[in-house]
Amino acid sequence: MKKLALLLTALGVVSVVSYGAEPVLKVTSVGQEIEIENVSGGSDIGEDSLFGTTVGLSYGDWTFAVTGGKFWDIDTDNTDSKDGRLQMDAWKKFDNYKLGFRYRGQKDFDRYYLRGTWDYDVLWGAADIWYQANNKANDAWRGEIFPIGVKFGSVKIGWFIDWTQVMGRTGSGELENNFEHQIRAYGIFYKGEKITLSTEGRFTLTVDDKFKDGDKRAKDTVGRYEDFGRNRIYLGADYQVNTNLNVYLKYGYEVRNMEKVNDGKSFDSNNYYGDLIVGWNYKF
Numbered sequence: 001m002k003k004l005a006l007l008l009t010a011l012g013v014v015s016v017v018s019y020g021a022e023p024v025l026k027v028t029s030v031g032q033e034i035e036i037e038n039v040s041g042g043s044d045i046g047e048d049s050l051f052g053t054t055v056g057l058s059y060g061d062w063t064f065a066v067t068g069g070k071f072w073d074i075d076t077d078n079t080d081s082k083d084g085r086l087q088m089d090a091w092k093k094f095d096n097y098k099l100g101f102r103y104r105g106q107k108d109f110d111r112y113y114l115r116g117t118w119d120y121d122v123l124w125g126a127a128d129i130w131y132q133a134n135n136k137a138n139d140a141w142r143g144e145i146f147p148i149g150v151k152f153g154s155v156k157i158g159w160f161i162d163w164t165q166v167m168g169r170t171g172s173g174e175l176e177n178n179f180e181h182q183i184r185a186y187g188i189f190y191k192g193e194k195i196t197l198s199t200e201g202r203f204t205l206t207v208d209d210k211f212k213d214g215d216k217r218a219k220d221t222v223g224r225y226e227d228f229g230r231n232r233i234y235l236g237a238d239y240q241v242n243t244n245l246n247v248y249l250k251y252g253y254e255v256r257n258m259e260k261v262n263d264g265k266s267f268d269s270n271n272y273y274g275d276l277i278v279g280w281n282y283k284f
Helices: 004-011
Strands: 025-039 045-061 062-074 079-093 097-105 109-120 122-132 140-152 155-164 173-189 193-212 225-241 245-260 270-284
Touching: 097 155, 122 155, 225 270
Parallel strands: none
Antiparallel strands: 025 045, 025 270, 045 062, 062 079, 079 097, 097 109, 109 122, 122 140, 140 155, 155 173, 173 193, 193 225, 225 245, 245 270
């Protein structure tokens, strides 16, 4: 963490200057964010409470970001240190698409992402595909993919796939692969001189998964979302303090209906989920 602190400090105060027509590596932004995630039956405040600092940079048509974060499990009685995060992003922009790479490291895993977005007229799409090297479980390929979407003014709607493919040998009743299909929608319903209000919806359509030796071998504690069984709505507000500085607040609430994998009966664990995000960003 000392090395990370020194890195972020250096990025925050130093820009690499060059001469003539040569590109310049420069700091473009700095920001901080708090995210608190909580499920019913969990801690009173948040099982995953993240405080992160991000520094943005650019070099020609490349953009970069470095994020350092810390996780806590926060209850009304006590606060437990839980995990840390180091994340590095790189993007290169082309005519109507971008390609990028991300590294994310935490205590129990390292992730290596390939990323992309595209935009053409009223159509758009995006994908994050990564290899996750786990310390205490089998490695896995993961993906969060928008194969295609449409946009109308400030409204965007897309088909979303959350994909998991477990690598290596799995035991009887353990997950081998999973596909969750959703519709996601984004929109701005008010934009003033200083304030922008937005919303986001995530609606699960169906889940297709496979367990080694069949569903009946799965443990009683393993559940899956029912068809149309997960719905989340976000409301967000962004306030432009001045030309450079903005602050923002976002809250999402999710209702879940799950079933046990082995017998299809109702699975009542963690039926409700909340996600609070608050932060600021300063652009140079």
